[in-house]
Amino acid sequence: MKDMENKDNNFEPRIVAFVCNWCTYAGADLAGTSRIKYAPNVRIVRFPCTGRIDFMLLLKAFGSGADGIIVSGCHPNDCHYTSGNFHARRRWIVFRNLLDFLGIDVNRITFSWVSAAEGAKWADIVNETVDKIRKLGPYTEYRRAKDYTEEAKQYE
Amino acid sequence: MSNLEETARSLFKEEKVNLIIGFEEGSRHPRPFFCTSTDDIPKLILDKRCHNNTAVYLTKKDLLGTGLVGIVATLRVLKSALQLSLENQINEGQFIFIAGEDASDVQVLKDKASIQSYVDAHPEIPDSKVEERLHHIESMSREDRWAFWKNELSKCIRCYACRAACPLCYCERCVAEVNCPQWIDPWAAPLSNMEWQVNRAMHMAGRCTGCGACYEACPLDLPINLLTKELSSEISEDFGKGISGNVLSSFNPADKENFFK
Amino acid sequence: MSRIGVFICHCGENIGATVDCSRVAEEARKIEGVEFATDYKYMCSEPGQNLIKNAIREHRLDGVVVGSCSPRMHELTFRRACSEAGLNPYMCEIANLREHCSWVHEKNEATTRKAIELVTGLVEKVKRNSPLTPIKVPVIKKALVIGGGIAGIQAALDIANCGQKVILVEKSPSIGGHMSQLSETFPTLDCSQCILTPRMVEVAQNPNITLYTYAELEKLEGSIGNFKAVIRLKAKSVNYDKCTGCGLCTTKCPSKKIPSEFNEKLGNRTAIYIPFPQAVPNKPVIDREHCLYYQKGVCKNCSRVCPTGAIEYDKPDEFITEDVGAIVVTTGFDVLKTDFFPEYGYGKYKDVINGLQFERLASASGPTLGEIRRPSDGKVPENIVFIACCGSRDPAKGIPYCSKICCMYTAKHAMLYKHKVPGGTASVFYMDIRAAGKNYEEFVRRAIEEDHVNYIRGRVARIYEKNGKLIVKGTDTLLSARPVEIEADMVVLATAGVAGKGAEELAQKMHISYDPYHFFSEAHPKLRPVETNTAGIFLAGACQAPKDIPETVATASGAAAKVVALLSQKELVREPVIAVVNRCAPPIFSTCVGCFLCQSACPYQAIEKEEIKDRRTGKVIKTVAKINPGLCQGCGTCVSFCRSKSIDLQGYTNEEMYSEVMALLNH
Amino acid sequence: MTQIKETVDIPSFLQKKTGVDVYQCYQCGKCTAGCVLAEDMDYPPSYILRFLQTGLETDYKKVLSSNTIWMCLNCENCIGRCPKEVDIPVLMDFLRQESREKKLVSPKARQIIAFHQSFLDSVKHTGRLYEAGLVADYKLRTKRHLWQDMKLVPKMLKRGKLSFLPEVVKDRKKISDIFNHTIDKKLK
């Protein structure tokens, strides 16, 4: 998938989805059992709860080639662990502020609540995100900052 | 109301402290000073120029020894101390605080409550320069902000002076040293530097007392204090004033956001 | 160097038709550390599972990735297969190639690539997985039930009848709770005590039940399977081993004018008293606030007349400790008193009473022996008014929620009144009639259609007294909000049901969560209605929210079933997916610095403090976090919060997740 | 027959103007039950609230042209007892203004308004209320049962309850300024 980096003309976004096991993962399963088709660009990583998702994983994903990220879990009050998603929500509110302040493109991260019953919603979330990222293009800006030599490249 | 010198003496005599952390004249600025005997007391100074946040020493057990310790405490020191006690790093009866902004007028504080009321009684005047810079950066376009920070942080040499100067960076193993997984690349590069600062800011979220020690310590004068400052203001905006301490490990079902789909 | 096996399932056409399974296997084979990779039509079938087992044995695999349907489908199947082949089940991961891939994408290169990447990600994870063994917690085979109302009685009996030991703690001198105060019960109108008292006696006689009345929970420690409960036995001042319950003392007690709690202050009792005739245990206690001896040091009549010398004036409260494996909380509810209502006279009108008081008036064992007589002058009211929603659904002065039972008991009250005072008129002011429940609607209609109770839709603005009548100013919102004024002889307020006194304090003692109204919260409002967030502590009855008797009994039996299920195991086996705080060599011992901010992040109060002591001197070196495996449910919130990365979640460790993500992207 | 909602969202309009959320009302009728004038109103308070909840222009007109809003004594009994704390008095104040601006004042309420106007005129000119003047002025405005209150006048004079000359504020300019700045501004 690396090869897609530069030739933006037929750019295929790389999306990683961090989802909780009880709501969104099950929602995605439902999308499957109801055969709802959506873009194949997304890779789902399963966590027990959105509360478990470390903010560093998002940065690392961007750094290693993700053009977009989806973070999704149970709707407020539906958390399997009662409050994991509330903690997560706080974390994302703060984190998003910080990223935005640093000029990191927060539009590349889709946050959503998708319940086990919302297979269709999951499909929409994925498709919307893929379209959005397709417009934004690959997130090379971020990856270029990886080291100074990459830095130099842009001035060549 | 009493002056620093006699307070210090009485601490050695009455309270049997065997160390007072304070300030002495330095070559350019006043510098932290460990006063271990009454003979050194005359060296102790306290005035507007003493702005090192000496609270950083409160968690350095090897420096403090076992006995009771006194510390000349400016507002920033007291604020840090409060947060430290909230985080179970210091206990009442371990320290005696000589609170004040000038040697001529200090008062002795021993327990959390009195420190709290002292802090409440001395609201901090927001630093207009910092506010300005914040607004300046906020007003930039996203791209410019990125360019700005990438440029600033590409200078970082990862000396971790910011970490060393911060009273609230007391972890025995910092996340920067964690290597499985290697969350943050150990070498200096714009991105890894940024990752380090993101971690610092996130770990400070709701805890930072805004003393600015990190910025003052930075050999390259990177405006990293703005990151924590920005978060603090956003936090009080989003979760209500007065909320502090453990913002990220608490929540309110009514927390508002506008970006969840 | 790890030896991973990869098994790609076609699931017949389900995956195979869309994803090029053999290529996925082929690509997987190229991944470093993959020892064996193959694809097969049905992995979950007998031969499929054998294929995996044999491969594990032949190739000495130390990790397995199965690319198949959702792990929510067959994770268990494949993990079992692995362990049968001698591989730790937690070394097996499932790549979801069906629900998340073949079923949602078209047949093309991209889809197959996705499948390959999903597999790669999990291969990298499995490489870093570590074998886990399910957690075993021993279980003390004894349950504690707090609260001796109908909920507590039902729960205790159900548990005891399954052969488990039960300790039933009740704070008042007798079990029975509010139900013992009721006259008849809706919707059948059968006498409350007739159905309750046999149960109360059963409790007293059941060998598996130890009953502590006049007792309260003082302190609770430990966790599921191993609680340590300290119980305060309030001094009864009567030795129950000697006392025969003859009741002579109560007849001789000089202070007779003490308002009786059981009769809701409509009747009196003595200072040494048995709350009501059918009380269990049917033995007296001395109410020290009102006893002459304790107040003035004189009298001692009771000990003088007691034939068995059972009176013990100077016995203090006692404390006993009980080890139990599970707890059921059934502390019930309270009702607001009439003095809560300004516009209805701040409780200054004797003849404005609340629902529970009316129950006592209507009860054959009540102060009026079941005749409806008004408190002020004992006259039979000819015109009675019932007001629903007193305090309920009233955010301004009361509570916003609906108390649920008032509609029904008000209908019952009106009906009972009409039966006892055929000539009288009964009016009910209501906002909505909420009669959802078996035979409930029919019951209310009966009140209206057969007993001609006059239902008026509208709230009452105020009540004031004029020449012996209570003027009730209401409105009929169904007649273009026409004002209605009724001259009543007696008014009954259907006052709101609220959490019992001290509910908050009790919740804090037990670390269970409660809502803004101090009702205890269930672990999940729909799927775990009788459990709390604290494993091993269960709820039943009106301590969760106002409930009627059928619902209360149902939850009680539900909770009992949960408890029995728990106690029936020798030891608890729990998924090892729990958080752990790292431990390492001296002088650090653990990278945890003990800031304990994580404690508030844990939904289960599972994070405790542990003191690391010097082996020889025994002095504390440092205090660090420790996660109670009995309480942790494995959400991992603490893990991503911990700044020094000192906590990790087994099965989802930082390293595992990190590697999976990296692999997905860098493939 | 009520038609579908018009575009103007009356409830949110009211909320914007008065801060009162009419949807809070769940029609328990307690306000009406306690209202001393409920019988004499075209529509009792709880009814008015219902009209406002429908969000229909037609119902809104009904409210503005009812005598209820003018009958309301602002005795605050309703809000004092409302379980949902719907501030009807504040609503009434606003509806009165609306009804005048939209020229929908109920004929039955003319005399009440006439009185209020006489009252305010008196205040406007003298800064204080000149009761004798007020009553006379009002009677002339309404030409109704002139004699009913005129009968009072001599008695009042006898008891020194009426003065022939009005009490006057020195700084009368200030007062008329206030009027120009507020009520008259709108009416101009």
Place this chain on the structure above:
Amino acid sequence: MEIGFYPGCSLKGTSREYNESVLALAKAFGIEIKEIEDWNCCGATAAHSMDRKLSLALPARVLALAEKQGFHEIVVPCASCYNRLAVTQYKLSEDAGLKKDITDSIKMPCSGKVKILNVIQFLDSYIKDKIQKRTVHPFKYDVACYYGCLLVRPHQILQFDRTEDPQSMDELMRMVGANAIEWGYKTECCGAGLSVSRTDLVAKLSGNIVKDAEDRGAKAIIVACPMCHSNLDMRRPQIDEYLREKTTIPVLYITQAIGLAIGLSPEELGLKRHFVETSSIY
């Protein structure tokens, strides 16, 4: 220290006796009260029925004047004025924008610091403690204390006594030897501002009040509001017409009742000015 005095229009006209009795009491107890100079009408019901801003501006000017003239406390015997002033002060303190708007229109600053006392609060804080000592002719009658609306509502703003079944007047009356009876109309409206324009309604509302008081054997109705007074007293002919019976129960201001108790003469308390004969109680 001097207390500001805001009589309001009625006390200068129809309810002169209220004015007289308040001043008489103050004099008797040696309390200095000084009329606010150049005060204007509070706008009463008329203003806030017709225009919100006007209804705030008029009282605001009074408050501003009081401040300007250096009063920290003002006593406002008229319940209606009291209500308007208190509400205005509250609304302005709630909403800075509104405050600016209003102060602009009155061209005066208004910090809202002045403490506003209604007559009961005034009596409570300056006279209550001395009352029993000074009582020479105990007011030995059953009385019905009538609070009306404006004294106790809206509670969240006035924070005075309790909305349902208030007690403050009853308590004062008991102190001068009266028996304050339980009755049903303590806080029911008398018709207030409709006195002239809808006398028919006033007759009815006030009628119910008078009747209940009389039925319960009260010898006097005690009030603290000129509007209530004029409706219950001046409108008695219409009331009797409505009730179809002759009612004789007199209506006294609480200041008059207390005045009598401490031995002031009916004349100086203005009792002669009433329409309903008051001689039955002295």
